[in-house]
Amino acid sequence: MRRIALLFLLFCYGCTAPDLEKINGVSFVASREPADLEHIAALRSVHAGYAAVMPFGFIREMGSPEIIFDTERQWFGETRQGARQYIDLLHKNGIRVMLKPQLWIWRGIFTGELEMTSEEDWKRLEWQYADFILTYAELAEATGVGLFCIGTELETFVKHRPAYWKWLIRNVRERYSGKLTYAANWDEYKRISFWQDLDLIGIDAYFPLSEARNPGVAELRAGWGRWKAEIEALQQTVDRPVLFTEFGYRSMDYTAKKPWLVDRNEEAVNLEAQANAKEALFEEFWSEDWFAGGFVWKWFIHHSRAGGPGDNRFTPQNKPAEGVIRDYFQKH
Template sequence: MKQIFYSLLGFLLVCCAARPLKIEKVNGVSFVASRDTIDSANVAPLVKINANYAAIMPFGFVKNLDHPDLVHNTNRQWFGETRAGAKQYIETLQKDGIKIMIKPQIWVWKGEFTGKIMMASEESWKALETSYSNFILEYAVLADEVSAEILCIGTELELFIKHRPQYWTELIAEIRNIYNGKLTYAANWDEFKRTPFWEQLDYIGIDAYFPVSNSKTPTVEECNAGWFKHKQTIKDLATTLGKPVLFTEYGYRSVDYSGKEPWVFDRSMNQVNLQAQVNTTKALYDTFWGEDWFAGGFVWKWFHDHKDSGGSDNHQFTPQNKPVEKLIEAHYELYN
């Protein structure tokens, strides 16, 4: 009997050695809000690519960079941008086992960069704080209501944070009184080193549009080299704070020079380069997903109408119906 036991134990150890234990990561997509409700048919493509998380992104709107009034949750918005729409999306995704990060975002008129939102007076700052609190706390309540795993408290708001740090400290405490899940903030790729409140959050969140190559069709090796400096900075911060890093957004357009300025979405950049998108994405996976201090990320961006999205002639970010989708599917399967 003892000999049988040891033989069985040896067999199990050999099997375990042959099949390394999977390390689960946040294998996420940034799920774009639309005019429509969604159903299980819209979720099936996420399941197919082995995604286990979706970022749901309700929106608020401001007229310009120095305007303090944030308009949100109105009947003039697309359904998916509202509270009711976010809830419907979340509950539908959850039925298929997809976990949730709620990531409320601001759109400035004409698409101006939110990191430059800046008030001209104390009165305007106070008004913005009140307006933003109403916005984010509404979604903190929703996050608690639907048991979302993660709430992102803001996206690329560097000057707002720089000039009003006490407000953000108090806001985080207020959110904690409402919602018991994990918190992060989506810092821009060149902002995260200066974000003052990481110790109050659960993840260091980065929208990871780091420049990694100046080549027209960057190779994986070039991009790996391009990541070297950035990776060390990110790792040092994670180690110092003892916090995991989450790429709250990551991704590349399927265009020439996709690794040069990955944040650019100018439609005049329209030379389709599917291989550039594959190579830049693979290098990001090779660089980060195997690190124990790295939690995972959300690819930018995923549309609900999968069959009509992306495609081989599309030069935008979405990976849908492009070669990079197969790369994502295979990679996410390794960490799910």
């Protein structure tokens, strides 16, 4: 009898342990105008199976609890109408969607530092943020989106109001039946208290890997060693797949030293370093069965005008890194 039970367990393990289907995604940047088939063709050319659609809410200054969203003053793609148009077009062309509403604080102040100075303002922020997120959770349900992100890089907000975030997750689930994640910054994700309330551990994967000007793939893979071990340890503890809700590198010298930099520094263009960093990340993670995939940061809808050999920004478009993405997405 014990032998039969053991054979049954082995059989079931063999049936249920295949690798997760990878989320081969790109972050589809909101534009001033609707998307069309030409914009989707470029996504399909790199074999992207997913796109992150990112409507925005705006905060005028640090410490303000007011969130402005879905207004006529925003770009089309940042609004509810625009997000719906993008989602519908992507779905019609066989590309699945993660809806990822995000906040922007005036002058680009880091959202992880968003903090109120009074209990009254914290409560006001909570209701404002709930209105923002639940509006888009309802859109996600109405459009059949498969994955919804409840927040992006909001460490101080999460730290100070843990009970609120659990309440918010419950309320999102009342309106939305798909899978949920949260996009934690690379130095935040281990302190999130609600991973087990979600379906995936979301990480914006801007981990420092090398201080070299032009690191090779082997050096970059070695740089992942510590970080990968820590990510996997959390994954085993929480028992949720890991999703890189954002990953990317600028096409410039020292790209892996501080990959999170979004300033206008004028480091020399280095297309090879960007391509090497992408390849190292794919080599380290895409074969892991606990890893769900991720979303390249970032992809502009006007492909022919984006990136190019003289650009040192994040987009891989019209650069060697685009070819690396195409190759790995095609394989997986």
